[in-house]
Amino acid sequence: DAKTTQPPSMDCAEGRAANLPCNHSTISGNEYVYWYRQIHSQGPQYIIHGLKNNETNEMASLIITEDRKSSTLILPHATLRDTAVYYCIVSKKAAGNKLTFGGGTRVLVKP
């Protein structure tokens, strides 16, 4: 699975959009980009995924560059409950769909 690079931490003001970048320059054609988050003391939670096209759901939007070497997770209106570690993961469908977690980005939403 391709490796990802994320900033270790970032702050965001409550009510503002949070843009979380992720680099995955070695991604291959059949690999998806997944985003998960882990709120303190809880298990990781799926947010969104994409292959080539931009995606949006009730939690977030995912923007993937045309060359697929990077992506941005957008939390449109961050709330205090969005404070968490956000993981960008690149994975292809394989036996067990293994998710390889990196260090993630620790996002602190401030009032």
Add this chain to the structure above:
Amino acid sequence: DTAVSQTPKYLVTQMGNDKSIKCEQNLGHDTMYWYKQDSKKFLKIMFSYNNKELIINETVPNRFSPKSPDKAHLNLHINSLELGDSAVYFCASSQEAGAWTEAFFGQGTRLTVV
């Protein structure tokens, strides 16, 4: 209803003991996993089972033995516990279908070996 449930939530035990952590999912998923999150907060996969068959074993010491009595359960038994086994252990499940999948994680079991 909790989708993926683990028991116990906390486990404190002495070195050398044998302990088990249980996991159950009520999502009807085919695949279950065990992940370990160490003190540095890195999450690493340990095992993956698909329909009760082991498909991933990520260089985990053989003191760790997963057991899947049916596809809704994946238990983790640890023999001769060591201090370095202290971590949070997460169970997860997913459906092995299509080109992508969403994994659902349990709330974790915090294991402390003293």
